[in-house]
Amino acid sequence: MTAVSPRRTLRRLAAGVATVSLALLLAPADAAHADDSIGVVPTTTAGVPLPPLDQSQKGQGEVSPADKDFVIKVRLAGLWEIMASNMAETKSDDPRIVAIARNIGKEHVALDKMDRDVAKQLGIxxxxxxxxxxxxxxxxxxxxNPATFDQIYIDRLRAAHGKIFPAIATIRSSTRNDSVRKLAQASNQFVMTHMTLLEDSNIVNYGALPTAPAPAAAGKGPVPVDGQMVAAAQSNTGGLPGVSQTVVFLVLAAxxxxxxxxxxxIVRSR
Structure with a gap:
């Protein structure tokens, strides 16, 4: 058997370590946390995902005044947009507008039922x-008349969806109640779909839409950070504030x- 020189052994070890380190550097940072067991939620007849809602149980978690107001606003949105979309199906002469209205109407019917179920659970x-x-x-x-209807329908619904969109995000990220959270999740998906449908008409008057308010602290970044967020981030770093465990591991490998x-x-010099 031929003896292996120390230099060759060290070269092989270095090559192996370098290969492993390169693989770690190229791998996605969150690969170790990937979850392949994420389920697929049911869909409505229009194809938009709709989270399941257990009608036999009351939603768990505190219901805030903002939650109650949100449930009421979803109901109001459904009431008038279903009526408006039904009107569009009969008054518009443009097949594109008719198709958009039909989809929006169907989806609001499904969302309105979910909203009424949540309201019944929570006594709203x-x-x-x-x-x-x-x-x-x-x-x-x-x-x-048919010549002016399409513009009014598209602009009024697009403006209304843009107004409720940030309200949905606020409730989705802050509510403590399970049923309200599911309703906000479904509402967010519906509103995104509806804004896209309305914009596909190619007649949205974007100049008439309200602009976003000026940031409270200009130049501080797009995401506000408060004490709770910092504390939560630090609690997930294994005792190293602001440094992820993945970064620490890669530094050690290098x-x-x-x-x-x-x-x-050193061996070669000897």
Missing amino acids: DLPSQPNSDQQYWLSEMHNA ALVAGVFTTMR
Whole structure:
């Protein structure tokens, strides 16, 4: 059997360590946390994912005044947008607008049922008629002729969806109640779909939409960070505030590679 020289052994060890380190550097940082068991939620007849809701149990978690207001707003959105979309199917002469309205109407029917179920679980009283602003928009559409109807329908619904979109995000990220969270999740998916459908009409008057408010602290970044967020981030780093365990591991691997090559140089010099 041929003896292996120390230099050759060190070269092989260095090559092996370098290969492993390179694989770690190229691998996705969150690969170790990947979960292949994520389920697929049911879909509505229009194809939009809709989280399941257990009708036999009351949603777990505290219900805030903002949660109650959100459930009511979802109901109001459904009331007038279903009426508006039904009107569009009969008044519009544009097949694209008719198809958009049909999809939006179907999806709001599904969302409205989920909203009423959540309200029943949590004991929230819901309105049965659109509010005064929504009734005015409906009257605009009712009085419009086919030449002006499409623009009114698209612009009013696009503006309404843009207004409720940030409200959904606030509830989705802050609610303590399971049922309200599922409703917000479904609402977010519906509203995103509806804004895209309305914009696909190619007649949205973007200049008439309200602009975003100026940031409270300009230049501080797009995501506000508070004490709770910092504490949560630090609690997940294994005692090293602001440093992830993955970064620490990669630094140690790089140090090991550097040590091996240094040892090889010392052996060669001897």
